Amino acid sequence: MAAADARPPVEDWATDYDIFDPSYCSDPGPIWADLRDRCPIAHSERWGGSWLPTRYDDVAEMARLVPALSSVEFIVVPPVPLRDPETGEVLRARPYAPPISSDPPFHGVARRLILPAFSPQAVAAHEPYTRELAHRLIDGFVGEGGCDGAVDFAQQIPPRVIAHLMGLDENRGDDFIQWVRGILELGATDPELRVATGLKMFAFWAEEIAKRRAQPGDARGSGGVPHGDFISWLLAGDLDGQPVDDNHAMSVCNLLLIAGIDTTWSSIGSALWHLATHPDDRQRLVDEPELLPTAVEEFLRVYSPVTMGRLATEDVTVDGVTIPAGSRVLMNFPAANRDPGQFPDPDTVVIDRAHNRHVAFGIGIHRCAGSNLARMEMQVALSVFLERIPEFHLADTRGPHLPPGTPDPTVIWAGGQVRGPRTLPLTFSTAH
Amino acid sequence: MKVRVDPDKCQGHNRCYSLAPELFDVDDYGYATAAGDGTVPAELVGKAKLAAANCPEFAVIIDDEG
Ligand code: HEM
Ligand code: SF4
Helix, strand or coil, X not given: CHHHHCCCCCCCHHHHCCCCCHHHHHCCHHHHHHHHHHCXXXXXXXXXXXXXXXXXXXXXXXXXXXXXXXXXXXXXXXXXXXXXXXXXXXXXXXXXXXXXXXXXXXXXXXXXXXXXXXXXXXXXXXXXXXXXXHHHHHHHHHHHCEEEHHHHHHHHHHHHHHHHHHCCCHHHHHHHHHHHHHHHXXXXXXXXXXXXXXXXXXXXXXXXXHHHHHCCCCCCCCCCHHHCCHHHHHHCCEECCEECCHHHHHHHHHHHHHHHXXXXXXXXXXXXXXXXXXXXXXXXXXXXXXXXXXXXXXXXXXXXXXXXXXXXXXCEEECXXXXXCCCEXXXXXXHHCCCCCCCCCCCCCCCXXXXXXXXXXXXHHHCCCCHHHHHHHHHHHHHHHHHHCCCCEECCCCXXXXXXXXXXXXXXXXXXXXXXEEECEEECCCCC | CEEEECCCCCCCCCHHHHHCCCXXXXXXXXXXXXXXXXXXXXXXXXXXXXXXXXXXXXXXXXXXXX
16 A cells, blocks of 8 residues: 555545545544535545445435436446556457446446346355355354454355356356456556456456356346356346347446445444443344344445445536536445434444435445345344354454544554445454 | 336336335336336335335326325
């Protein structure tokens, strides 16, 4: 992070915010609260320039301004062209990942292609595997009296579950983790790494797809996907009457792997951080496990991991602020979820909060296609962890009591596009 | 009381279905509809209100008369 450390400090968050600043990654709540009052749509020239809303109503309105706020540029920093390493030819000027990078009308077509694999019924078929995996991971460290909740647990689950769903080799889980970090986390501030990782992933997909073209697996119809081969099913699908070509299939697979991993591991990790630092909430979930589904929604609200990008294709005016055509807009779902106008006592986790119209999975046409899968993974991961290790703490208990803005000495948060703890040292008794 | 889902607003968050599976059906694409004719039995009135209060798209509509 040498480059990040070398940046000048933020003078005024309203005009110079830095979404990769360690203080913004570790505790953005106070920054959003300040902006929401005095400058609800902030602007900064850093990282290619962007606009940052912090009010729930503004974020919801922006999500519906389609295609004036277009998804063709959906990451939070400017895109880097993907070039052929030998010829230098531009393979892609910007990431192409339908449906997340698509606007209507193609968006709906690309979205319907994948939705059946992620319906509540389809997702339920992957629950036993997820549960067995969570137990297996805990078996690995339960006798040691401590673990890194982010690295040894949260991070290990989503890559294997998505590999299981997509019919990929579970043992490549560590590669998948590295790729996703190379694209989203480390790659966000390192364009060369982002490109190199992108090329590696495309080579991998080209091979997986060629295998299925040569010898298709069992491609069952809608509803039956979990028991068939996902990639074969995808290749047998249709896009409004058109066949799915390799380029589309590759782009979709790439998106699912990336969108499904970093996000979910961040939210499992954040929830574990919360439980490690809030013993009353932890005990309550141990005593009343039936509260877990509501608690998961509340963790998603308070620790929303995902901020998305949009590109203004025309001038748009929201809440009195005119955003010029050509600007990048950051869909700040995490800040919307802390708006006191929508959620009383917004910065407090209320694990039985009954009214919770949170937008952690976005809002409008791009609502997270994997939300049912992510919820299932969170519920299973947390319920197994609490069942096996009902009492655990941060290894360094200074963490939660530090004043806002002080980097936590032991818990390291990544942020920008996806926020979550990347190290989370936990201690617990070995009597379990 | 009756409950229904506005198909133009529903984006398939499935919050309604997870809070009140008795009252909603979800199709293969994740989009929700009211189960049966949408009539809410007295003991599920609380759940119907909860579903309406948690739908991010304001797509769950409660008709109170009758
Ligand atoms: C807690 C975990 C997750 C969070 C917080 C999350 C968040 C989001 C958000 C905010 C969007 C909206 C994008 C936008 O408005 O531009 C989105 C879209 C999407 N997510 Fe997730 N996601 C999570 C997990 C997953 C998983 C597990 C998958 C599946 C493998 C997935 C696949 C997708 C896809 C395909 C889209 C694009 C939908 C569209 O554009 O129509 N996500 N996600
Ligand atoms: S919660 Fe709302 S958007 Fe989601 S499925 Fe139900 S009605 Fe549709």
